[in-house]
Amino acid sequence: MSKSFNRKTVTKRPKVENEIKMLSKIGYTLESAISDIVDNSVTAEAKKISITCPPGTQNIFWSIADDGYGMSPEELQENMVIGCKDPAEERDQMDLGRFGSGLKTASLSQAKVLTVISKKKGKPISGASWNVERIIKENDWVLEILSEEECKSLDYLEISSNLNSSGTQIIWEKMDRYDDTDHQDLETEISSDISSIKKHLSLYFHKFIEGKEKINFFVNQDALLPIDPFMKKLSGYQEGEEETMRQGLSKISIKSHTIPHWNRLSKEKLDEYGGSEEISKKQGLYLYRGNRLIIEGGWLGLTMNNKLNDLARVEINIPVELDNLWEVDVKKSSLQIPRKVKILLKEVLKTPTKRSKKTYTYKGKEEPKKYWVKREDEREKIITYEVRSDNDDLLKLLSSLNSTQKKGFAKYLRNLSADLPVNDILATLHSRPLDLKQEHLLEKYQQAEKIFLDFFKKENKK
Ligand SMILES: Nc1ncnc2c1ncn2[C@@H]1O[C@H](COP(=O)(O)OP(=O)(O)O)[C@@H](O)[C@H]1O
Ligand SMILES: [Mg+2]
Secondary structure, three states: OOOOOOOOOOOOOOOHHHHHHHHOOOOOOHHHHHHHHHHHHHHOOOOEEEEEOOOOOOOOEEEEEEOOOOOOHHHHHHHOOOOOOOOOOOOOOOOOOOOOOHHHHHHHHHEEEEEEEEEOOOOOOEEEEEEHHHHHHHOOOOOEEEOHHHHHHOOOOOOOOOOOOOEEEEEEEEEHHHOOOOHHHHHHHHHHHHHHHHHHHHHHOHHHHHOOOOOEEEEOOEEOOOOOOOOOOOOOOEEEEEEEEEEOOEEEEEEEEEOOOHHHOOHHHHHHOOHHHHHHHOOEEEEEEOOEEEEEOEOOOOOOOOHHHOOEEEEEEEOHHHHHHHOOOOOOOOOOOOHHHHHHHHHHHHHHHHHHHHHHHOOOOOOOOOOEEEEEEOOOOEEEEEEOOOOHHHHHHHHOOOHHHHHHHHHHHHHHHHOOOHHHHHHHHHHOHHHOOOOHHHHHHHHOHHHHHHHHHHHHHO
16 A cells, blocks of 8 residues: 655636636537526526517627526525535426526626626515626626615616515626627627527427416517427327336336428428428437426437438436436536436337338328329339329320330330439428429319420420
């Protein structure tokens, strides 16, 4: 055994400027940062959460205000500290927080000034602010404290200072993302941010927007409607198997869904879900942590991303207390699947993928097969589409031809079959499914044979 030494110590703190720069670069997006702030409002039992970024203001700011239980002036000051809570501490089931840092790191990833105003029932309204430039200048984590009077005088104040009310408001100012944008593009950029935030929250918090304990979400005064990734209320949806797995006293549930084929969605719904290509890309696992969506699609290496799995979506609900098992990262935007869960998942996954294949073949509407036939060669594993040779009209036509003509015609039909632009049709079905209206041809030719003859003349002149 080695000899033991008494080591002396020296204190070496991180440089405040570098520390703050590092903390603000842990990879939040505007959407994931706002979601982290919203998590706090949900945990604080808010019934109303308003997100605002007023257009046309000189000093751009984002504000997230809730009517949750709020904080007392002392609690607010404590909670402004990065890492104010121990991640190992047991959390309440409804608590979406974890590291005691989301409020600060999410905010500082977006803004150089973070102000929090809060009010707890029976306590005075209070405010505190981190100002990055000042922290760097003073080379210390100096927290600015807003007096009750200053809080009440703020232009953007949305929470009430009445003794009995409660709530919290987060304000982000001096945001990097708008720094280099010139004035003209700014409005466009902000309005695109607003619509992207609306979409994101409608999906990521859909279980709260639609749930029994409903929370009302507003973005620039517009009430948000939930976006259900499983399209459960749309016609063509198929419910799949549900499995639960116990981990101590907690339960993980895994449920498979088959969404309707995009051909069956209205144009409006198709847009809402981002179009057919996006729908296909978003196949896969949907992980919820305490009812809030964390991962949206993708198979995390479990099954091949596959055209035939386009419609398969698997809902996985993980309770907050199982964070350790799943290794939630600070941003709460990724989870590592433990091996045991992976095995169970593979089992459950067999069902939705099968179902998705079936839905893909039967697109609701039965297609006529009088002129075309699909042939499957089981042994060679080859599928072909061919012009039907046993069609009555064709047989009648052939009987009027002499044998040379018959041969020529048969050859033409074979080439016609082989030349079917399959890839092009598939691409069109994906990119513009609603515009593909093959039955229009019939109408066109029925109206006048002349069109048909004209067509031949035109083609032959070339
Ligand atoms: N909107 C809010 N309403 C009430 N309390 C809040 C709110 N936001 C943050 N807090 C308090 O501040 C603490 C720190 O928040 P945060 O930095 O996001 O870390 P975490 O959510 O991991 O605890 C929370 O645990 C909570 O006590
Ligand atoms: Mg939090």
